[in-house]
Every structure is written in C-alpha cells, then in structure tokens.
Amino acid sequence: MYRPPQDYFPFDTKTLCHHLAQIDAVATYLSTPSETWRAEEVGDGNLNLVFIIKSEKKSLIAKQALPYVRLVGESWPLPLSRAYFEHEALCRHNDITPHLTPAILHYDHEKALIIMEHLTPHIILRKGLISGVQYPLLADHMGHFLAESLFNTSDLALDGQTKKMSVALFSENHVMSGLTEQVIFDDPYFDAELNRHTSPELDDFVNNIRSDNALKKAIQELKTIFMNKPESLLHGDLHTGSVMVTQEDTRIIDPEFAFYGPMGFDIGAFMTNLLLSYFSQKGHEEKQGARDAYGEWLLETVLKTYAIFEAEFSILWRERRLGSLYPETLFENDNKVACEQALTSYLRSIMVDALGFTGAKMIRRILGIAHVEDLETIENQTLRATCEKRALDLARILILDRKSINGFDDVVRMAREINS
Amino acid sequence: MYRPPQDYFPFDTKTLCHHLAQIDAVATYLSTPSETWRAEEVGDGNLNLVFIIKSEKKSLIAKQALPYVRLVGESWPLPLSRAYFEHEALCRHNDITPHLTPAILHYDHEKALIIMEHLTPHIILRKGLISGVQYPLLADHMGHFLAESLFNTSDLALDGQTKKMSVALFSENHVMSGLTEQVIFDDPYFDAELNRHTSPELDDFVNNIRSDNALKKAIQELKTIFMNKPESLLHGDLHTGSVMVTQEDTRIIDPEFAFYGPMGFDIGAFMTNLLLSYFSQKGHEEKQGARDAYGEWLLETVLKTYAIFEAEFSILWRERRLGSLYPETLFENDNKVACEQALTSYLRSIMVDALGFTGAKMIRRILGIAHVEDLETIENQTLRATCEKRALDLARILILDRKSINGFDDVVRMAREINS
Numbered sequence: 001m002y003r004p005p006q007d008y009f010p011f012d013t014k015t016l017c018h019h020l021a022q023i024d025a026v027a028t029y030l031s032t033p034s035e036t037w038r039a040e041e042v043g044d045g046n047l048n049l050v051f052i053i054k055s056e057k058k059s060l061i062a063k064q065a066l067p068y069v070r071l072v073g074e075s076w077p078l079p080l081s082r083a084y085f086e087h088e089a090l091c092r093h094n095d096i097t098p099h100l101t102p103a104i105l106h107y108d109h110e111k112a113l114i115i116m117e118h119l120t121p122h123i124i125l126r127k128g129l130i131s132g133v134q135y136p137l138l139a140d141h142m143g144h145f146l147a148e149s150l151f152n153t154s155d156l157a158l159d160g161q162t163k164k165m166s167v168a169l170f171s172e173n174h175v176m177s178g179l180t181e182q183v184i185f186d187d188p189y190f191d192a193e194l195n196r197h198t199s200p201e202l203d204d205f206v207n208n209i210r211s212d213n214a215l216k217k218a219i220q221e222l223k224t225i226f227m228n229k230p231e232s233l234l235h236g237d238l239h240t241g242s243v244m245v246t247q248e249d250t251r252i253i254d255p256e257f258a259f260y261g262p263m264g265f266d267i268g269a270f271m272t273n274l275l276l277s278y279f280s281q282k283g284h285e286e287k288q289g290a291r292d293a294y295g296e297w298l299l300e301t302v303l304k305t306y307a308i309f310e311a312e313f314s315i316l317w318r319e320r321r322l323g324s325l326y327p328e329t330l331f332e333n334d335n336k337v338a339c340e341q342a343l344t345s346y347l348r349s350i351m352v353d354a355l356g357f358t359g360a361k362m363i364r365r366i367l368g369i370a371h372v373e374d375l376e377t378i379e380n381q382t383l384r385a386t387c388e389k390r391a392l393d394l395a396r397i398l399i400l401d402r403k404s405i406n407g408f409d410d411v412v413r414m415a416r417e418i419n420s
Numbered sequence: 421m422y423r424p425p426q427d428y429f430p431f432d433t434k435t436l437c438h439h440l441a442q443i444d445a446v447a448t449y450l451s452t453p454s455e456t457w458r459a460e461e462v463g464d465g466n467l468n469l470v471f472i473i474k475s476e477k478k479s480l481i482a483k484q485a486l487p488y489v490r491l492v493g494e495s496w497p498l499p500l501s502r503a504y505f506e507h508e509a510l511c512r513h514n515d516i517t518p519h520l521t522p523a524i525l526h527y528d529h530e531k532a533l534i535i536m537e538h539l540t541p542h543i544i545l546r547k548g549l550i551s552g553v554q555y556p557l558l559a560d561h562m563g564h565f566l567a568e569s570l571f572n573t574s575d576l577a578l579d580g581q582t583k584k585m586s587v588a589l590f591s592e593n594h595v596m597s598g599l600t601e602q603v604i605f606d607d608p609y610f611d612a613e614l615n616r617h618t619s620p621e622l623d624d625f626v627n628n629i630r631s632d633n634a635l636k637k638a639i640q641e642l643k644t645i646f647m648n649k650p651e652s653l654l655h656g657d658l659h660t661g662s663v664m665v666t667q668e669d670t671r672i673i674d675p676e677f678a679f680y681g682p683m684g685f686d687i688g689a690f691m692t693n694l695l696l697s698y699f700s701q702k703g704h705e706e707k708q709g710a711r712d713a714y715g716e717w718l719l720e721t722v723l724k725t726y727a728i729f730e731a732e733f734s735i736l737w738r739e740r741r742l743g744s745l746y747p748e749t750l751f752e753n754d755n756k757v758a759c760e761q762a763l764t765s766y767l768r769s770i771m772v773d774a775l776g777f778t779g780a781k782m783i784r785r786i787l788g789i790a791h792v793e794d795l796e797t798i799e800n801q802t803l804r805a806t807c808e809k810r811a812l813d814l815a816r817i818l819i820l821d822r823k824s825i826n827g828f829d830d831v832v833r834m835a836r837e838i839n840s
Contacts, residue, residue, distance in 0.1 A: 001421065155647050160601065163647075164594040171588035178580040181744060190749045213758035217765060220746045227575050227583075227744065228651050324601060324647065326640045329610045338633035345637060 002084055002172045007110040011064055013039035016051055020062065025106045026115055030055035045241075046071040046370070047078065047256070052118060059120070060105060065112040065256075078175065082256040083112035085173040089258035090114070092233060093145075096152050100145045102251055119251055122244035129240060129277045130284070130374055132294045139301045141250035142243070142270055143308025150263040151316040153233035155325040163323070167230045167260045177227075177259045180236065184364045185223035189216050194369040201385030205392055206367060218399045222356045229353075230260030238269040239361075239372075240277065264353025267309065271354065271408070272361035274302050276372050278415060279391040283378030295419070299412045306354075306408045310347060317343045352402050355411065359398030362391050390418045422504055422592045427530040431484055433459035436471055440482065445526045446535055450475035465661075466491040466790070467498065467676070472538060479540070480525060485532040485676075498595065502676040503532035505593040509678035510534070512653060513565075516572050520565045522671055539671050542664035549660060549697045550704070550794055552714045559721045561670035562663070562690055563728025570683040571736040573653035575745040583743070587650045587680045597647075597679045600656065604784045605643035609636050614789040621805030625812055626787060638819045642776045649773075650680030658689040659792070660697070684773025687729065691774065691828070692781035694722050696792050698835060699811040703798030715839070719832045726774075726828045730767060737763045772822050775831065779818030782811050810838045 011019065020026045021034035030037060032055040039062075043050035049064040065083040069076040093101040106115040128135065155163050187195055190210060197206055209215055235242065236257030244251045278298040281291040318339065321328070326346075331339040365372050366388045375391075378384035394415055398405070405411065431439065440446045441454035450457060452475040459482075463470035467490050471482040485503040489496040513521040526535040548555065575583050607615055610630060617626055629635055655662065656677030664671045698718040701711040738759065741748070746766075751759040785792050786808045795811075798804035814835055818825070825831065 155644070160598040160647075161594050164591040164597075168588040168591035171584040171591075174581050174584040177584075178744075181580065186747055186750065192749075213761050216750050216758055217762045220750065220762060221765065224575070224745055227580075228649055230587075230650060231648050324598075325644055327606055329612075330606065330636050330640065338636055341633050342637045342640060345641065 002081055002169070005080055005110045005112055008067075008080060008112060010049060010066055011051070011062075011111070011113070013041060013051065016062060016064075017053065019108075019111070020053060020115070023106055023108075023115070026053075026060065029060060029105055030058050032056050043070070045254075047082075059118040061102070061116050061118045063114045063116070078179075080112040082173065082176050083107075083114060084109065085170060085176070085258050086254070086256035087114050088169065089233065089235070089255035090116075092153065093149055093235075093252065093255065097145050097148050097252075100141055100250060100252055102253055119244045119249075119253075122246050122249065122251065124241055125243040125245045125250075126240040126273070126277075126373055128245055129274075129298070130280075130377065132284070132291060134294070134297050135245050135247060135250070137248060138245060138250055139304035140308055143305045143310075144312055145250075145252055146263075146267055146270070146305070146309045147312035147316060149235070150232040150266065151313055151320070153260075154231055154263070155323045156317065156321050157323045160324045166233060170233065170259045173257070173259050176257045177236070177261070180257060181223060181227060183368050183370065184360055185219055185226065187369065188364050188367040189219060192368075195367060196369070196371075197367045198381060198385045198388055201382065202367070202388060202392070205389065209363070209367075209396070214400060215396060218356070219360060222353075222360050222399070225262050225353060225356075226265060227261075229262040232260065232263050232266075234259060234261045234263075234266045235269075236261070236266070238266045240270070240273040243270075262353045262357075263350045264355075265357045267306070267350070267354040268357025268359075269361055270305065271302055271358045271411075272365065273372065273374075274298050274305075275358065275394070275411075275415060276362060276365060276391055277374045278302075279387045279394075279419060280372075280374040280378060282419070283375070283380070283383050283387045299415060302408055303412055313347065313350075314343060317346070351407055355398050355402040355405050355407075358411070359395040359402070362395035362398075366392055366395075393418055422501055422589070425500055425530045425532055428487070428500060428532060430469060430486055431471070431482075431531070431533070433461060433471065436482060436484075437473065439528075439531070440473060440535070443526055443528070443535070446473075446480065449480060449525055450478055452476050463490070465674075467502075479538040481522070481536050481538045483534045483536070498599075500532040502593065502596050503527075503534060504529065505590060505596070505678050506674070506676035507534050508589065509653065509655070509675035510536075512573065513569055513655075513672065513675065517565050517568050517672075520561055520670060520672055522673055539664045539669075539673075542666050542669065542671065544661055545663040545665045545670075546660040546693070546697075546793055548665055549694075549718070550700075550797065552704070552711060554714070554717050555665050555667060555670070557668060558665065558670055559724035560728055563725045563730075564732055565670075565672055566683075566687055566690070566725070566729045567732035567736060569655070570652040570686065571733055571740070573680075574651055574683070575743045576737065576741050577743045580744045586653060590653065590679045593677070593679050596677045597656070597681070600677060601643060601647060603788050603790065604780055605639055605646065607789065608784050608787040609639055612788075615787060616789070616791075617787045618801060618805045618808055621802065622787070622808060622812070625809065629783070629787075629816070634820060635816060638776070639780060642773075642780050642819070645682050645773060645776075646685060647681075649682040652680065652683050652686075654679060654681045654683075654686045655689075656681070656686075658686045660690070660693040663690075682773045682777075683770045684775075685777045687726070687770070687774040688777025688779075689781055690725065691722055691778045691831075692785065693792065693794075694718050694725075695778065695814070695831075695835060696782060696785060696811055697794045698722075699807045699814075699839060700792075700794040700798060702839070703795070703800070703803050703807045719835060722828055722832055733767065733770075734763060737766070771827055775818050775822040775825050775827075778831070779815040779822070782815035782818070786812055786815075813838055 017037050017039050039051050039053045051062040065080045068074045069078050087107045103117040235255045242254045281295045285291045437457050437459050459471050459473045469484040485500045488494045489498050507527045523537040655675045662674045701715045705711045
C-alpha cells in the first residue's frame with residue numbers, strides 16, 4: 001500500500017551529497033570520504049531530477065521525482081508516488097532479470113529518491129540508433145527481458161492472490177497510466193492543445209484521421225485493452241530512451257509508468273521505436289543509400305526481438321507455467337498437444353495486441369505531444385515529413401488490420417515497401 | 421482499504437438480539453422494545469448465517485459471514501472479508517439501482533454482519549421457476565439491473581482514478597474470485613475431488629470433455645477473460661438464487677463474490693440459470709407437454725432480458741458516457757455515426773463473452789461441485805440425465821462457437837431444437 005512522502009524537498013547537488021553521506025549503503029559504495037564526492041545534475045528527460053555522484057573511485061545515479069512535469073513546470077503537477085512505483089517495478093525486474101536492469105542501492109521514500117548503479121560506458125539506445133550504431137546482442141536481450149518480465153508477472157506464473165494484490169498496488173499509479181491513456185489514445189485523434197505535427201505537410205493526414213470513424217473506434221478498442229487487460233506488470237514506457245546499451249550489455253531503466261496491462265503494450269512500445277528509427281534513416285543519410293544497411297539491421301532487430309520473445313515465452317509456458325491459468329491438471333497430464341495448442345492461441349492474442357499498440361504509438365510520436373529525436377533531428381522539414389508520412393501509413397494499417405496481419409514478418413515487408 | 425475484523429464471533433439468535441438492541445438504526449426500524457423481538461436462523465445457502473429478526477410491527481434480515489464454508493465446515497476456511505465486499509457492492513448497487521436491491525440499514529464490520537430490509541413476500545426466483553411461476557416484469561428488471569450496474573461501474577462512466585481504485589479495492593476479494601476460478605473453469609475439466617455428476621448416464625460426456633483439447637483451451641480462454649478483464653464491478657454470482665421476486669418486484673441480493681471482471685460474466689450467469697431451468701422442465705412435467713408453455717416463457721425471458729440490457733446499455737452509451745473510454749471529444753463532436761459504430765462493436769464483445777460464460781456455467785452446474793435445484797429435484801435419474809445431457813450439448817456449442825453465434829436468438833433456437 002502506497003503512502004505519500006511526509007518530508008519531501010527537491011535536492012540540489014549540495015543538499016544531495018549531504019543527504020547521501022548519511023546513507024550507509026551509499027557511503028560504503030562510494031568508499032571515499034563524502035567531502036570528496038562531486039554531484040552533477042544531468043537529467044535530460046521530461047519529468048525528473050537525475051544526478052551523477054562521483055567519488056574518486058566510483059559513481060552512482062540518484063533519480064528524484066519532482067512533484068510536477070519538469071518540461072512544463074509547476075502548472076502541470078505529477079505525483080511523487082511515481083518514484084515508489086518505479087522502485088517497486090525495478091525490484092521486480094531485478095528479481096526476474098537482474099542482468100538486464102540497474103542494481104538498486106537504496107530507495108528513500110520520503111525524498112522520492114532512487115539510488116542506483118551508474119551504468120557506464122552505456123549510452124541511451126536512441127542516441128546509438130541515431131548515430132547508426134549496431135548492437136549485436138540487443139534483440140536477444142530485449143526479447144529475453146520481454147518474455148521473462150511479462151510471463152513471470154502474469155497469472156501464468158503467479159498464484160491468484162499474489163497477482164491480484166500486485167494489480168491492486170500498481171492501480172495506485174493511476175496518474176501515470178492516465179497520462180498514457182490520454183497522450184496515446186485520445187489526444188492525437190482530436191485537436192488537443194499540446195499536439196504538434198510537421199505542418200503544413202501532415203495537415204491532410206491529421207484532418208483525415210480526425211474524421212476516420214473506423215480508426216477512432218479501433219484506437220478506443222486498443223485503449224479499452226490497455227485499461228481493461230491487466231495481464232502482466234508492464235514497464236509502461238519501453239521506448240529506446242528507456243534502454244541503455246553498450247556493444248555487450250543492455251539495461252532497461254525508468255519504469256515509472258509501471259502498471260498492470262496487456263503484454264502487447266511493452267512489445268509494441270519497443271517495436272514502435274525501432275520502426276520510427278527505420279523510417280528516419282533516409283533523413284540522416286549523407287548520400288543516398290548510405291543508411292540502407294543500417295535500416296535493414298533495424299528491421300532484423302524487430303524480427304529477432306519478437307522471435308526471441310516468442311521462443312523464450314514458449315519455454316516458460318512449457319516449463320514454468322505454475323500460476324492460475326492453463327493449469328497442468330488440465331493440460332500436461334494427458335498429452336503435450338493441448339499445451340501447444342493453447343500456447344499458439346495465447347501467443348496469437350499477444351501478437352494482435354502488439355501490432356495494434358505498435359501502430360498507436362507510432363501515430364502518437366508524430367502527431368501527439370511527445371515526439372522522437374530520431375525524426376525531430378531531421379532538419380529538412382520536407383524530408384522529415386516524408387519519413388513521418390511513411391511511418392503514419394504503416395501505423396494506420398497496423399491499427400486497423402492488426403487481426404489479419406500474421407506477425408512482424410508482414411510488418412517488416414510492408415515497412416520496406418512503403419519506404420522504397 | 422480492507423482491514424480484518426478484530427472482535428468477531430458468530431451470533432446465535434439470543435446474542436444477535438442483544439447486539440442489535442444497541443444499534444440505533446435497528447431499534448428505530450423495529451420500533452418496539454427489544455425484549456419483544458424474535459430472531460430465527462433461516463440460512464439455507466452454502467456459506468453464511470442468515471437471521472430474520474421480527475418485532476410486532478416490522479422485520480429485518482441480519483446476514484453474518486462465517487469464517488468457513490457452512491456447507492463443509494471449519495475444514496474449508498473462507499474469509500470474513502466477503503461481508504465487507506458484499507456490503508461495498510450492495511452500497512454501489514443501491515446507488516445505481518435502489519429499486520432493485522435491498523435497503524441496507526447497518527453494516528457491522530467487526531462482526532461481518534449486514535443488516536438489511538426483509539424482503540417480503542418475496543421468494544427466491546429459483547423456487548418460483550421450479551414451481552412454474554411466470555414473472556412478467558423479471559426480464560425488464562434484470563435487463564435494467566445488468567445495463568445500469570455494468571455500465572456505471574465501468575470506464576465508460578467513471579474517471580480513471582475512481583475506476584482503478586475500485587478495481588484495487590475489490591482485488592482484495594481474491595479468495596472469493598479464486599473460488600469462482602476454480603469451480604467454474606478448472607474443476608469440471610479434470611477429476612477434481614468435489615465434482616459429481618449423474619452416473620453412469622453422463623460418464624461418457626465427462627470422459628469426452630476431459631480429453632477435448634479444444635474445449636479445455638476455450639475454457640481457459642474464458643478463465644483468462646474472467647481474470648484479466650476488469651471491465652465492470654460484477655455481482656459475481658448472479659444465479660436465480662441471488663434474485664428475490666414477487667409478481668411486481670425484483671431484488672438482487674448476495675453480491676459477496678463481487679469483483680471487477682467482464683460484463684458478460686454476470687449476463688451469462690443469469691442466462692445459464694434460465695436455460696438450465698428450461699432444460700429441467702421436462703423433468704417436472706406431470707403429463708407430457710404440460711410445461712411447454714412455461715419453457716417458452718423462460719426462453720422469451722432470455723431474449724427479453726438481453727434485449728432490455730442492450731437497449732438500456734445503448735441509451736447509457738449515448739447519453740451518459742462520461743468516463744475515460746470513447747470520449748465525446750473523439751466521437752460526438754463530428755457526428756453520431758462513429759458513436760453508433762463503436763457501440764455496435766462494444767456490444768458485440770459483451771455478447772461473445774456472455775455466450776461463452778453461459779456455456780461455462782451450464783457445464784459447471786452439472787459436472788462440478790455446486791448443482792442447481794431445478795435439475796437436482798428431478799427424481800427419475802434417467803430423465804434427469806436426459807435433461808442434463810441436452811444442457812451440456814448446448815453448453816459445449818456456446819463455449820466453442822461463441823465467436824460465430826449471433827446472439828441469444830441463436831441460443832434459444834438451438835435450445836428448442838435440442839430439447840425437441
């Protein structure tokens with residue numbers, strides 16, 4: 001059960017070092033006297049303060065929630081509770097996939113402050129993608145994270161009580177999921193105040209979708225699934241800015257939007273960002289075709305991430321299905337056919353959701369409040385609009401036709417066709 | 421947030437009157453001195469103590485939860501918290517449809533005791549159906565209750581925070597929903613200890629469904645929807661034993677299984693019990709055909725209940741859709757077509773769920789732990805088995821073909837055909 005902090009104030013570099021010096025775990029970790037520590041505020045996100053604290057020997061990250069949206073200011077309040085839910089989700093992810101999440105040193109509830117491992121020399125995946133860097137293990141790691149985190153927090157792995165109490169807890173993160181509901185499923189489809197788009201190039205597309213009844217119905221069906229399908233504990237914001245990478249390592253950070261929702265939502269979030277990066281490549285070419293091979297690597301990463309997810313999810317289904325759903329008593333006892341038949345259907349329902357959410361998130365990143373750097377950094381507006389239109393065309397198909405698309409093979413084929 | 425009672429003991433008639441005398445609302449209601457009150461324990465359900473307390477002028481009902489299943493004894497514990505959730509659900513139903521629920525006088529949390537209006541001369545609907553009594557307003561009332569209670573507790577009517585906090589609260593009623601999950605979706609499909617069926621007549625059917633992979637997959641899909649679709653606050657146990665009737669009046673009682681689940685579950689529960697009553701009619705005939713007209717009335721009640729539900733739900737959709745889903749900004753602003761298009765799809769998804777749950781509940785009432793009096797009171801075992809087999813045949817079709825059945829018109833047509 002969440003309770004609000006009673007003694008909160010936002011830190012600056014000085015008050016933070018003073019505060020951290022009193023925390024044994026931090027002092028031990030940084031190992032030199034606190035007078036030698038240096039703190040720097042490096043937050044470039046929209047919401048929080050992020051500090052790096054360095055001693056002569058080691059460094060760590062302190063992330064503090066602010067009671068409002070940093071990007072906008074105090075006029076847009078946002079609850080400190082998100083730090084609590086982020087920490088709760090990080091702890092669960094740490095239990096399930098410790099090698100894919102940052103180590104947590106300390107959580108200070110009264111200050112809405114999470115102290116964690118400083119991932120270095122990691123960079124934000126999105127920056128790597130914009131620079132055209134390939135990460136050979138990325139698909140393996142992301143597919144693995146998705147399978148493990150989604151399976152192990154669902155009714156397939158948990159008993160009824162544990163699952164329902166977990167749903168109840170994360171229901172309290174409703175301001176964050178409410179924000180998602182608004183900015184993904186509502187705002188892009190009407191003239192919401194904070195929307196923006198490349199104008200006038202995309203004006204027609206914008207006008208069209210706002211009178212497209214079938215599309216608006218489909219997007220509200222996806223919103224219904226988002227709000228009424230608490231299948232697994234989701235990261236809730238799994239774009240390429242929530243992943244830190246090196247050539248060998250991948251870490252998933254920032255689950256402050258964590259809540260119980262449909263498995264396909266996290267999968268779709270990651271796929272969206274790979275596909276938007278794909279469509280942005282022609283905007284970053286120094287000469288024609290220079291980024292073609294990189295674009296193909298991005299599409300392969302889409303396919304491989306899903307293939308790994310599906311393969312690992314299937315292994316978990318067969319070997320660790322100890323929760324309330326599809327109990328062994330009904331399936332394994334007789335034969336393995338029933339188990340495989342049920343798995344096939346279950347994977348299909350994940351796929352259909354994932355395809356729909358991929359489309360929904362592509363549209364919101366081009367027409368809603370929050371855009372992606374991959375496209376925003378294309379300075380030539382005509383060129384950017386061309387890239388964006390291609391992404392929007394694919395997105396619309398994914399939302400409307402998700403039930404008749406086989407899978408990401410089809411998506412990749414369509415993406416190539418649209419982009420050529 | 422639920423907290424366990426600290427000072428519980430089960431009442432007998434004497435300690436109950438003593439206790440009630442100290443409650444102002446009760447003393448005022450019964451109006452004569454407490455020495456003149458008479459209490460009688462009348463509980464004939466499986467779980468609780470139910471007392472009628474009468475003064476010379478008035479009477480009321482006191483329902484007290486026991487910490488175990490009354491039918492089985494202390495070896496099967498069941499939490500007192502169900503009284504808390506029953507009271508919470510009754511309050512919500514009272515707000516939404518006060519004319520269709522008993523008035524609540526008092527809730528005593530420490531004693532897991534709900535004091536409510538004594539409905540008289542009402543009888544339990546199931547008893548009326550077994551006696552062959554028609555209730556001309558039943559379909560109107562039930563359709564209205566379903567539409568109002570399901571719509572008004574959903575994201576179609578509520579803001580995100582209210583809905584999510586309500587889901588969180590009722591998640592704590594997990595022992596009761598866990599019981600439902602077990603006895604409806606798991607036990608009938610394997611050799612569970614407490615199952616029973618008319619033997620040897622139904623042995624073949626039982627053996628067949630336990631090796632029917634498609635049916636077991638379908639039943640677990642329905643269980644997944646039950647557990648992972650918190651669309652509305654459900655009554656959770658809306659059979660004909662949870663409805664009290666006169667010719668003019670209908671009241672829905674006993675929502676101790678209340679939780680957030682799919683709208684189709686409550687609809688299916690009621691339909692199941694009408695259909696089981698329909699299939700039981702031939703077992704209660706004094707001469708052939710004597711109950712044919714009554715059977716037709718039951719089928720008409722199925723159709724009319726759904727028609728009223730759909731009509732009233734549609735009005736609520738058009739006029740009181742003020743929640744998070746399908747917001748006006750996306751629909752009504754342009755034209756009414758989009759609103760109707762979305763309503764049609766939404767109703768279809770409710771229908772598909774309702775059809776599946778109807779089938780699931782028919783099977784569990786014939787092969788699981790808890791049977792229905794409508795069929796159980798058929799003394800001729802061969803005749804009872806014939807009635808049961810017909811119900812099972814329809815049930816299997818509903819579960820497997822729910823996505824390709826248009827609606828309850830089809831169900832009624834099939835029921836007639838199977839029964840002839």
